[in-house]
Amino acid sequence: MQIEIDKxxxxxxxxxxxxxxxALSRENVLMINIMASPGAGKTSLILSTIERxxxxxxxxxxxxxxxxxxxxQLVKAQGVAAxxxxxxxACHLEAAMVAKALDAxxxxxxxxxxxxxxxxxxxxxxxxxxxxxxxxxxxxxEGDDKPLKYPSIFAEADxxxxxxxxxxxxFDFDQKAFADSVxxxxxxxxxxxxxxxxxxxxxxxxxxxxxxxxxx
Amino acid sequence: MQIEIDKxxxxxxxxxxxxxxxALSRENVLMINIMASPGAGKTSLILSTIERxxxxxxxxxxxxxxxxxxxxQLVKAQGVAAxxxxxxxACHLEAAMVAKALDAxxxxxxxxxxxxxxxxxxxxxxxxxxxxxxxxxxxxxEGDDKPLKYPSIFAEADxxxxxxxxxxxxFDFDQKAFADSVxxxxxxxxxxxxxxxxxxxxxxxxxxxxxxxxxx
Numbered sequence: 406m407q408i409e410i411d412k413x414x415x416x417x418x419x420x421x422x423x424x425x426x427x428a429l430s431r432e433n434v435l436m437i438n439i440m441a442s443p444g445a446g447k448t449s450l451i452l453s454t455i456e457r458x459x460x461x462x463x464x465x466x467x468x469x470x471x472x473x474x475x476x477x478q479l480v481k482a483q484g485v486a487a488x489x490x491x492x493x494x495a496c497h498l499e500a501a502m503v504a505k506a507l508d509a510x511x512x513x514x515x516x517x518x519x520x521x522x523x524x525x526x527x528x529x530x531x532x533x534x535x536x537x538x539x540x541x542x543x544x545x546x547e548g549d550d551k552p553l554k555y556p557s558i559f560a561e562a563d564x565x566x567x568x569x570x571x572x573x574x575x576f577d578f579d580q581k582a583f584a585d586s587v588x589x590x591x592x593x594x595x596x597x598x599x600x601x602x603x604x605x606x607x608x609x610x611x612x613x614x615x616x617x618x619x620x621x
Numbered sequence: 622m623q624i625e626i627d628k629x630x631x632x633x634x635x636x637x638x639x640x641x642x643x644a645l646s647r648e649n650v651l652m653i654n655i656m657a658s659p660g661a662g663k664t665s666l667i668l669s670t671i672e673r674x675x676x677x678x679x680x681x682x683x684x685x686x687x688x689x690x691x692x693x694q695l696v697k698a699q700g701v702a703a704x705x706x707x708x709x710x711a712c713h714l715e716a717a718m719v720a721k722a723l724d725a726x727x728x729x730x731x732x733x734x735x736x737x738x739x740x741x742x743x744x745x746x747x748x749x750x751x752x753x754x755x756x757x758x759x760x761x762x763e764g765d766d767k768p769l770k771y772p773s774i775f776a777e778a779d780x781x782x783x784x785x786x787x788x789x790x791x792f793d794f795d796q797k798a799f800a801d802s803v804x805x806x807x808x809x810x811x812x813x814x815x816x817x818x819x820x821x822x823x824x825x826x827x828x829x830x831x832x833x834x835x836x837x
Contacts, residue, residue, distance in 0.1 A: 471743060475769055525741060590679070
């Protein structure tokens with residue numbers, strides 16, 4: 406009872422992902438792939454991250470959406486290069502879409518590319534985009550049981566951001582149970598509890614990202 | 622840049638959906654398909670709805686999840702028949718999965734089947750399950766811009782539940798802007814602002830559902 410994604414599609418995607426990775430590596434650019442449910446706070450997290458890093462790195466953003474370019478407009482308002490990809494119905498980005506977006510950017514003048522994937526905890530994890538790091542955002546109102554329900558994306562993440570921590574008192578989110586569930590799926594990804602809105606906890610995340618960029 | 626779902630897959634799904642619809646109609650059963658993002662409150666809404674309707678209707682629940690059966694266990698604890706479907710990775714339910722679940726239920730002894738789809742605002746809307754009504758839940762923390770980003774599911778819904786309204790003061794959710802965006806996509810679906818947690822606004826939704834069941 407599973408939709409099998411055609412193996413040739415995934416193999417073709419993987420080839421293009423490797424090409425993206427090589428193009429980025431040639432220019433010493435770090436690319437991160439931000440994945441989350443709709444409304445978990447991908448765009449606000451990206452905007453807060455840009456705010457803290459824009460004096461240090463030359464940043465570009467690739468915005469994936471089913472429709473609309475509202476997020477790309479928000480990013481451009483921050484004075485950062487942004488390319489919008491409308492997937493026209495597809496529930497995830499693919500390496501081919503990102504390749505076109507990278508072509509539209511001046512990688513030679515870029516240090517960090519932030520990709521905002523389509524809001525979805527299922528499909529995006531299947532498609533390598535050529536990124537260096539996969540970053541998963543879960544928000545407090547979504548509930549602490551999400552690792553049980555969407556194990557693949559928790560298993561694959563290089564870092565997990567627990568957003569809207571300022572709303573922790575309002576929702577019954579058991580951070581200990583959440584961390585335990587994550588640990589059963591993924592022993593290496595750090596969990597950063599933070600609020601893109603209030604700024605709480607952002608330093609640790611930005612520090613981790615800076616370390617990752619430095620390791621390039 | 623769109624993944625085309627094979628036409629034969631959708632045509633086959635449509636045939637099975639019609640078979641489901643006929644099987645339900647023969648037994649005078651209403652089936653609703655509940656769709657939402659992960660963590661929007663599908664399970665809590667279903668539990669609150671069961672609480673209010675279980676003395677009036679014989680209810681069964683079909684739980685769709687990528688993995689785990691935590692939701693089905695919660696439903697069964699309410700004394701209601703529940704069938705779990707694990708999609709094993711797929712981001713939506715299909716009519717064939719629901720057909721098997723319906724086989725496992727005694728439809729002759731059932732008035733209302735509530736289907737909880739996989740948490741996702743993209744894929745579920747493509748697949749007719751044979752339901753009478755599509756119900757979309759959006760929760761306040763997800764933000765008021767979601768109709769712009771996920772237009773298809775808002776366009777197809779027969780009713781839209783705006784959940785976690787008790788958190789409205791905490792998040793900057795513009796209900797007027799949200800209603801306007803919905804109206805541009807869908808002129809017929811009512812919007813019920815409610816909280817599955819506090820019970821606020823549930824009467825209007827349950828009344829609407831009761832009217833729909835009465836119209837069968």
